[in-house]
Amino acid sequence: MSLEEVSHRHDDSATLTEANRIPAGTPILELKGLQKNYGYVQALKPATMTFLAGEIHAIVGENGAGKSTLIKLLTGVITRTAGEILWCGHPVALATPNEAIARGINAVHQEVVLCPHLTVAANLFLGDEVNQYGLMRKREMEKMAQAVLDDLGFGLPAGVPLADLTIGQQQLVATARAAMRGTQFLIFDEPTAYLTRQESAQLFKLIRRLQGEGVTIVYISHRMEEVFELADRVSVLRDGTHVGTRTIGETNEAELIALMINRSIEQIYHKEEIPIGDTILDVRGLSGPGFEDISLSVKAGQIVGLYGLIGAGRSEFALGLFGREKTTSGEIHWMGKKVDIKDERAAMELGIALAPESRRDQGLCLNLPIGLNINLPVFKRLSKGPVISHSEETQNADQQIRDLAIKTPSRRVLVSAMSGGNQQKVVIGKWLSYGARLFIFDEPTVGVDVGTKAEIYRLFAKLLKQGAGIILISSYLPEVYELADRLHVFRRGQLVASHDFHAATHEEVLSEAIGV
Amino acid sequence: MTATPTEIAAPPPRRKVNILFGLTLIGLLAFLWIVLGFVTASFWTPLNISNLLRQGAMTAILALGQTFVIITAGIDLSVGAIVGFTSVILAWLLQAGVPVWASILITLLIGVGIGVFHGFGIVKMGLPPFIITLATLTSLRGIGLLITNGSTINIVNEPFTNFARADFLGVPSLFWMVILVAVPSYVFLHLSRWGRYLFAVGSNREAARLSGVRVNGIIYLAYILSATFAAFVGVLLASRIAIGNATQADGWELQAIASSVIGGTSLFGAVGSVQGPLIGAFILATINNGANLLNVNSFWQRIITGLLIIVIVYFDQLRRRRNP
Numbered sequence: 001m002s003l004e005e006v007s008h009r010h011d012d013s014a015t016l017t018e019a020n021r022i023p024a025g026t027p028i029l030e031l032k033g034l035q036k037n038y039g040y041v042q043a044l045k046p047a048t049m050t051f052l053a054g055e056i057h058a059i060v061g062e063n064g065a066g067k068s069t070l071i072k073l074l075t076g077v078i079t080r081t082a083g084e085i086l087w088c089g090h091p092v093a094l095a096t097p098n099e100a101i102a103r104g105i106n107a108v109h110q111e112v113v114l115c116p117h118l119t120v121a122a123n124l125f126l127g128d129e130v131n132q133y134g135l136m137r138k139r140e141m142e143k144m145a146q147a148v149l150d151d152l153g154f155g156l157p158a159g160v161p162l163a164d165l166t167i168g169q170q171q172l173v174a175t176a177r178a179a180m181r182g183t184q185f186l187i188f189d190e191p192t193a194y195l196t197r198q199e200s201a202q203l204f205k206l207i208r209r210l211q212g213e214g215v216t217i218v219y220i221s222h223r224m225e226e227v228f229e230l231a232d233r234v235s236v237l238r239d240g241t242h243v244g245t246r247t248i249g250e251t252n253e254a255e256l257i258a259l260m261i262n263r264s265i266e267q268i269y270h271k272e273e274i275p276i277g278d279t280i281l282d283v284r285g286l287s288g289p290g291f292e293d294i295s296l297s298v299k300a301g302q303i304v305g306l307y308g309l310i311g312a313g314r315s316e317f318a319l320g321l322f323g324r325e326k327t328t329s330g331e332i333h334w335m336g337k338k339v340d341i342k343d344e345r346a347a348m349e350l351g352i353a354l355a356p357e358s359r360r361d362q363g364l365c366l367n368l369p370i371g372l373n374i375n376l377p378v379f380k381r382l383s384k385g386p387v388i389s390h391s392e393e394t395q396n397a398d399q400q401i402r403d404l405a406i407k408t409p410s411r412r413v414l415v416s417a418m419s420g421g422n423q424q425k426v427v428i429g430k431w432l433s434y435g436a437r438l439f440i441f442d443e444p445t446v447g448v449d450v451g452t453k454a455e456i457y458r459l460f461a462k463l464l465k466q467g468a469g470i471i472l473i474s475s476y477l478p479e480v481y482e483l484a485d486r487l488h489v490f491r492r493g494q495l496v497a498s499h500d501f502h503a504a505t506h507e508e509v510l511s512e513a514i515g516v
Numbered sequence: 517m518t519a520t521p522t523e524i525a526a527p528p529p530r531r532k533v534n535i536l537f538g539l540t541l542i543g544l545l546a547f548l549w550i551v552l553g554f555v556t557a558s559f560w561t562p563l564n565i566s567n568l569l570r571q572g573a574m575t576a577i578l579a580l581g582q583t584f585v586i587i588t589a590g591i592d593l594s595v596g597a598i599v600g601f602t603s604v605i606l607a608w609l610l611q612a613g614v615p616v617w618a619s620i621l622i623t624l625l626i627g628v629g630i631g632v633f634h635g636f637g638i639v640k641m642g643l644p645p646f647i648i649t650l651a652t653l654t655s656l657r658g659i660g661l662l663i664t665n666g667s668t669i670n671i672v673n674e675p676f677t678n679f680a681r682a683d684f685l686g687v688p689s690l691f692w693m694v695i696l697v698a699v700p701s702y703v704f705l706h707l708s709r710w711g712r713y714l715f716a717v718g719s720n721r722e723a724a725r726l727s728g729v730r731v732n733g734i735i736y737l738a739y740i741l742s743a744t745f746a747a748f749v750g751v752l753l754a755s756r757i758a759i760g761n762a763t764q765a766d767g768w769e770l771q772a773i774a775s776s777v778i779g780g781t782s783l784f785g786a787v788g789s790v791q792g793p794l795i796g797a798f799i800l801a802t803i804n805n806g807a808n809l810l811n812v813n814s815f816w817q818r819i820i821t822g823l824l825i826i827v828i829v830y831f832d833q834l835r836r837r838r839n840p
Contacts, residue, residue, distance in 0.1 A: 324726065348728045356726055363726075365719035367786050376716055376727040379709035386708045430727065 022088055024054035028216050029074075029105075029185060034083035036069050043069040046083060047242040049235060051185070056207065056217040058227040058248075061237035061260055062421075062449035067220050070237070071187055074218075075107045076100035104184030108174050108191055116163035121145035123162050124177050152176060152206060166311060168199030175206055179215075186210060187218040192226060193447045196309040196475065197510070204230060222449055224253045236260055257450060269482035270457045272465075274301040276485070279336070280438050280469045281352075283321065286330030290316030291493045293330070296486075298438060298469040303460060305484025306473045308513050313493035314473045315357045318440050322354045323347040335437075348377065353436035355427045357443050357473070363427040364415050371397035371411030374430045400429035405455065420447040428456065432463075439463060442473040457483065477506060489513050541779065541795045544828075548802045556809040564805070566688045570680070570756070572801030573690040574599075574749045577697050578768060579775035579793035581745030584705070584738045586776055589718040589785025590638070590645035592739060594652040595746040596768035598630055600761065601656040602750025607669035607760025616676050620751050627747025630656070631740030638739070639732045645739075653769070660762025668761040671754060680756035690752060694794065697745065702790040714738060718785030774821065775800055778828045799824075 022028045033046040044066045051057050061067050072078045074085075076097045084091050087103055094100050114123045121142040130137045130144070145158035154172055162170055171191055178186055188207070192200045207230065211217055221227055227234055228248060235245040236259040243259050277300030286294045291313035298304045306314040319325045321332070323341040332339055334350050341347045347354070356362035364373055374397045375382060382392045397411040404425040408418060415423055428444060441460075445453045460470055460483065474480045480487055481502070489497040489512045497504075497512040504512075552559040559565075578595050585592045602623045609619035630652060637648035671677055682689045705711040716724040717734045725731045754760055777783065778799060779792025800821060807817040 322726070344726060345728050345730070354726060361720075362722050365716050365723050365786065368715055368719045372712055372715065376712070376724070376729065379712055383709050386710075387703065388707060388709055388712070 022053040024214060025052055027051065027086075028053040028088060030086040032084040032086065034070075034073060034085060035081045036073060036078065037081045042240050044073070045240045045242075049242055049245065051216055051218065052233075053216055054211060054214050055232045056211055056219055056230055058219045058221065058231035058234040059237060060221065060224075060227060060234060060256060062451050065237040065260070065449075066240040067237055068189070069240070071107055071189055071218075071220070074100065074105060074185075074187065076105075101181065104182060105187070106178040106181060106183040106185070107187040107189060108171070108178055109189050114162055114170065114174060114177070117161055119159050119161055120149070120156060120165070120173055121158040123173060124148070124158070124180060126177075128181065148176060148180065152209075154202065166196075166199070168195040168203075168310070171195060172199070172203060172206065175203065179206075179210055183210075183215060185216045185218070187220070189220050190222065190447060191219075192221065192223065194310065198309075198514070200226075222447070224256065227256070228253070260450065269479070270454060270461055271483060272461045274461065274464045276301045277467060280334070282333040282336075284331045284333070286317070286320060286327055286332065288316065288320035288327040289325050291320060291490075294495050295330075296488055296495065296498070298471060300437075300467045300469055301464045302485045303464065303470045303472050303483050305480035305487040306471060306490055307477060307480045307487060307509060308475070308490030310475055312490040312513065314490045315442050316493070317490075318354060318356075318442055318471065318473060321347070322352060322440065324354075348434070348436075351435070351437035352440065353377075353431035353434055353438070354440045355431060355442060355444060359420075359423050359427045364423060366416040367414055369412045370401065370406070370408055370415055370418070370426055373415055373426050374400045374411070374433075377430055377434050396433050400432060403432070404429045404459070421449055421452040424448050424456075425452070428459070432459075436468065438469050438471065440471040440473070443475065444472070445474070445476065445479060453479075477509060481506060481509065491515050541792065541799070545795060545799050545802065548799065548806065552802070552806045552809065556806070558809055559806070564809070566683065568798075568801055568805045569688050569691040571805060572798040573688070573694045574752055575768065575771050575775055575800060576694050576794045576797035577745050577749050577752075578772035579779070579797045580697060580701055580790065581742035582769075582772040583776045583779070583781050583788045583790070583793045584714060585645070585742045586773070586781050586783060587705075587714050587718045587785060587788040588735060588738045590735070590738065591649065591773070591783070592634070592742040593646065593649040593769050594630070594634070594656065595742060595749075595772055596765045596770075597653040597656040597660075598627060598743055598746035599750040599753055599765035599768055600763060601660040602626060602747040603754040603757075603764055604660040604663055604669065604760040604762050606751055606754045607671050608663060610671055610673050610676065611669055616673060623751055624744055624747050627744040627750075628740055630747070631743030632736065634739035634743065635732075635736035639735055657762055664760065664762060668759045671758045671760065676755055677758040680752060690756070693748075693752060697748070698790060698794060705788075705790050710734070710737065715786050771797075771800060774825050778825060780832060 027050045029051040031047055031049045033048060034044065035042070035046045036044040047070070059067055059070070069078070073080055074094065076094045076099050079095055085094055086092070087094075092099075092103065094103075094105070100106070115126065118126070119142070124145045125141045130141050142158050149156050149158055152172075154169070154176070156165065156169055156173070162173065165173070171194070175191070191203060195203065207217055207219070219227070219230060231248050233245060233247050234251065234256065236243050236256060238260055246255070279297050279299050282297040284295050294317055296304060306317070308314050316325065320327045321341070323343045323346050332341060339350060341350070360366065365376070371393065375393055378396065379388060382388050382396060394411070400406070401408060401411060406418075406422050406425045406429065408422065415426055418426070424444065424447070428441070431439065444456055448456070460472070463470060472480055472484060485501050487499045487501075487504075487509065488495050489509055491513055492515075496515075497509075499509070549559070578599070582592055582595060605626055606619055606623045609622060610616065614622070634645070634648055634652065637643045638645055641648075680690055684692055705714065713724065713729045713734045716727070716729055717731050721731055724734075749765075753764060757764070775796035776788070776793040777796070779789070779794070779796030781788035781792060803820060803824065804817055807814070807820065
């Protein structure tokens with residue numbers, strides 16, 4: 001059974017057939033002065049945009065530009081303050097998520113919102129189970145699910161729990177799920193943020209296939225190259241304003257970036273000539289859970305890049321080095337002395353800081369204030385005896401907020417109320433005042449817009465100038481390629497290649513990481 | 517990507533909200549006292565007020581210890597059983613001729629030991645807090661009954677049993693005990709770094725660990741405090757009723773949890789204060805006291821308490837949703 005056959009289960013729905021009748025290239029969804037205010041803040045200033053049936057329409061903009069607000073308006077999560085939405089030429093309310101789904105508008109989010117403990121099949125059919133006599137037809141659903149997955153060429157088993165899949169595979173399942181619901185209008189919110197290259201390629205294939213079936217795609221991304229690879233048209237948002245829509249053939253990266261940030265970025269990848277100093281860290285043959293026989297060293301003033309696909313063992317190596325996971329063999333030399341890092345605190349005492357991969361699971365206490373998060377590693381220093389000095393606590397938090405330009409009215413705001421980019425700055429900011437000699441940044445720019453990225457890179461240079469060394473872990477090749485003085489490639493838990501700055505081409509590094 | 521400029525119009529600072537919520541609770545308490553003053557003749561008599569303060573004092577101390585645990589996203593179901601058990605231990609020690617100060621010290625140390633055991637079960641054995649403390653709840657009652665062979669041990673030490681009945685500066689000594697516990701608790705939870713760590717562990721254990729917080733130590737600490745506070749309440753109870761009996765303080769763990777939750781503590785962890793559970797405990801005590809004065813059937817008291825928990829926590833949830 002193919003995806004189309006399964007999705008046609010819903011074709012009897014009147015609203016969906018209406019959307020099906022819209023010929024390709026004519027407006028399917030029109031926004032007329034659509035506006036959203038939160039109190040006095042205009043999250044989306046009156047926007048007039050048109051989405052054509054069957055097109056891939058990219059939306060770009062910095063964090064806080066209003067992209068999320070727009071998605072939430074279109075998927076019925078929030079209600080508009082003013083303006084009109086025309087669906088197939090008729091004004092619609094889109095007041096609830098159910099209304100949006102019933103009309104065929106769906107969204108796939110960056111962080112997969114499915115049930116990790118249920119099987120892939122159960123997730124695909126969640127809320128839409130195949131029933132007979134009030135009982136679920138579990139085996140039939142599994143068969144249909146498997147047929148759909150095979151048809152899409154995912155090579156995924158339908159019977160395994162979703163949690164056993166990689167984030168990328170889960171994303172594909174989420175997309176297939178939306179497609180199965182007979183979606184006519186599908187919004188992708190930064191879907192590739194956590195995906196490997198192959199996974200992204202698979203996702204793009206699926207997106208093109210959906211487009212071929214007449215589905216309208218809205219694609220939100222920070223990655224310019226994806227926009228140019230995929231989209232027919234692109235709209236730019238800046239500070240809640242729709243600043244323009246371009247046909248992809250008539251624009252270029254420079255113009256889009258200029259529209260997005262209203263200033264030209266000479267160089268996103270900020271790299272300065274910084275004298276290389278003494279060796280800070282020397283790792284010899286380190287093995288542990290998920291990585292094997294890793295040898296590398298970091299010198300003062302040096303960025304050491306670790307590139308590889310997700311699951312290649314880079315984050316595991318970082319956790320082993322930081323004492324979070326037990327290492328089984330190998331030696332760590334710190335400033336020339338052999339050391340034993342038995343736990344996180346031992347690593348911190350040496351002067352190692354780790355900004356971990358997942359800000360939600362490892363990096364932040366989301367329902368606590370920004371200030372507490374920033375100060376968490378340094379409370380001991382901020383205390384006089386048992387009691388925390390209020391002035392020092394305030395001062396340290398406010399200084400990081402200022403230095404990193406974290407957008408918040410107060411250090412007392414909860415981290416959960418902030419945008420992804422600002423959250424990432426908190427993850428980094430909490431270590432800046434710690435006074436580490438070695439910083440490990442694991443995927444520091446995931447889900448972060450161009451402007452914030454540039455700020456983070458400038459921050460790296462500042463740390464290097466203070467005599468620190470940096471281990472930069474990234475799945476985004478341009479980033480490590482342009483920044484790392486020494487680039488190590490990981491594959492399946494092993495260090496398979498090492499290059500000096502720009503000593504290998506993108507293609508070489510990539511094929512080393514993939515192993516072809 | 518969850519960026520919306522809403523965060524610029526950000527929620528009002530949390531502390532202000534907490535103070536407001538605290539004021540609402542105090543307002544509720546004051547309201548209850550004023551109403552009871554009008555509808556009963558005996559509410560505002562010195563005797564009744566002392567009684568009320570005594571009644572509320574023990575729940576308040578239990579609720580305070582419980583709050584530390586709940587902030588770490590845990591729960592301590594054993595506190596009622598610890599109160600009963602430690603009252604037996606204390607009575608037993610006094611009966612055996614151990615001096616009062618030593619008896620109290622040993623009893624408190626047993627509280628510490630129970631807390632350590634809870635910490636061990638959670639940290640080392642990986643048991644859910646609900647399970648390990650449920651297990652001690654039933655076991656401690658059993659051990660207490662074994663020691664006393666199912667009966668009670670009388671306490672014949674006059675100075676000790678007089679303590680709970682005594683007043684100091686016109687205020688019942690038991691209420692002074694609340695202050696004695698609450699002031700260091702406030703310093704610990706709101707002014708010291710360990711308090712911050714408690715919140716961090718309750719919010720995201722992994723993030724706390726990767727920030728250098730001794731997560732296991734903090735969990736031990738929370739359960740030790742809760743159990744020790746409960747043992748302290750066991751001492752106070754023994755003084756008040758002059759017996760040691762393992763079946764005493766039945767259901768007090770739920771009173772303690774209810775007081776904490778009424779006082780704004782979130783069962784999901786990382787939200788709570790010292791003043792909240794104290795006020796919560798005295799609200800519950802006032803309801804019981806008022807119901808007695810009004811001759812309301814004691815069965816109704818339980819029902820009213822249940823409804824009150826629902827209403828207060830519901831409004832608290834509404835408030836949180838509005839100010840995330």
